[in-house]
Amino acid sequence: MSESIAPKSPPDSLTITRPDDWHLHVRDGEALTTVVPHTAAQFGRAVIMPNLKPPVTTAAQAQAYRSRIAAAVPPGVAFEPLMTLYLTDMLPSDEIARAKDAGVVACKLYPAGATTNSDAGVTDVRKTYRTLEAMQRAGLLLLVHGEVTSPDIDVFDREAVFIEQQLIPLRRDFPELKIVFEHITTREAAQYVHSAGPFTAATITAHHLLYNRNALFLGGMRPHYYCLPVLKRELHRQALVDAATSGVSRFFLGTDSAPHPAQLKEHASGCAGCYTAHAAMELYAQAFDAAGALDKLEGFASFFGADFYGLPRNTGHITMRRQSWTPPASFAFGAAELKPLASGEALQWQLQA
Numbered sequence: 001m002s003e004s005i006a007p008k009s010p011p012d013s014l015t016i017t018r019p020d021d022w023h024l025h026v027r028d029g030e031a032l033t034t035v036v037p038h039t040a041a042q043f044g045r046a047v048i049m050p051n052l053k054p055p056v057t058t059a060a061q062a063q064a065y066r067s068r069i070a071a072a073v074p075p076g077v078a079f080e081p082l083m084t085l086y087l088t089d090m091l092p093s094d095e096i097a098r099a100k101d102a103g104v105v106a107c108k109l110y111p112a113g114a115t116t117n118s119d120a121g122v123t124d125v126r127k128t129y130r131t132l133e134a135m136q137r138a139g140l141l142l143l144v145h146g147e148v149t150s151p152d153i154d155v156f157d158r159e160a161v162f163i164e165q166q167l168i169p170l171r172r173d174f175p176e177l178k179i180v181f182e183h184i185t186t187r188e189a190a191q192y193v194h195s196a197g198p199f200t201a202a203t204i205t206a207h208h209l210l211y212n213r214n215a216l217f218l219g220g221m222r223p224h225y226y227c228l229p230v231l232k233r234e235l236h237r238q239a240l241v242d243a244a245t246s247g248v249s250r251f252f253l254g255t256d257s258a259p260h261p262a263q264l265k266e267h268a269s270g271c272a273g274c275y276t277a278h279a280a281m282e283l284y285a286q287a288f289d290a291a292g293a294l295d296k297l298e299g300f301a302s303f304f305g306a307d308f309y310g311l312p313r314n315t316g317h318i319t320m321r322r323q324s325w326t327p328p329a330s331f332a333f334g335a336a337e338l339k340p341l342a343s344g345e346a347l348q349w350q351l352q353a
């Protein structure tokens, strides 16, 4: 006799090991007091991007920046910023040993001109090879903004072209350098990482799991949905959801939460970057829930990144409940205003204090 299997109703509560954010922008100065508490309420650790003005290029600067971030963590909250250096054509290879001693975990490669504050970025990756050799020896990771910058290449194709032109040769020349292809946005990138072996991983943002490029134009131009790499078409969003929910351990969470003053996003030449730190895990839960894959969230958010970085997994837990709530439409951001992604819209999951 065949048994009828009652469809399992999706859970209303989810408790997972405390997650980490493997790609985060917190800026500096007064901005820290808004954004650091948001991240520290959710995550045990976060990899802090170094694209300040001027960029963080020395171990000493990274240590000083870490202290300023730590000072913005609310009392009683355990949160560890993991620091990175900004790779330039001139970053001397002997800075890598000092960085390692200072607890720096990685260097970030921005192709010059690819995104916000990337003017000092790398003009030709071959200029960095001595430094990459030192990183490979020291066990520092290379985090890559994977887009070519040529104005001749269509903005929607820049990630796929980067794989062929830059990433495949780099991977071949440094076979044991751990590389994270940051904030991937295309099927090509997901396929590449899937097949690239144990030293290559990728982070995926919540917004690239939730939205395709239609979100940029829904009812008018919506600058708060503009980030780099830019949102892509639906088939790419689906490929990212498949990768994130696959249980493959080389895909893990990186919000790329990137705050900008609202007036610079609502601007004739608006800044790239979506702010999601205020509700990061809720947004990921929404995406995993929609895919029927909430059981895959813990690996993606709490285990795989730590494993790839060679760091211990967190021991505490967080709990989210399925209950509708509406985050604030904006936050104070120094003297400016910060409007988060999906500002004023209800979310389906809420983190419990």
Ligand code: NCD
Pocket (backbone or CB within 6 Å): 025, 051, 115, 116, 117, 145, 226, 227, 228, 229, 256, 258, 259, 272, 273, 274
């Ligand atoms: C980031 C920023 O604002 O610093 N912007 C973005 O759109 N993601 C830079 C980056 O990660 O590309």
Ligand code: ZN
Pocket (backbone or CB within 6 Å): 023, 024, 025, 049, 256, 258
């Ligand atoms: Zn980023």
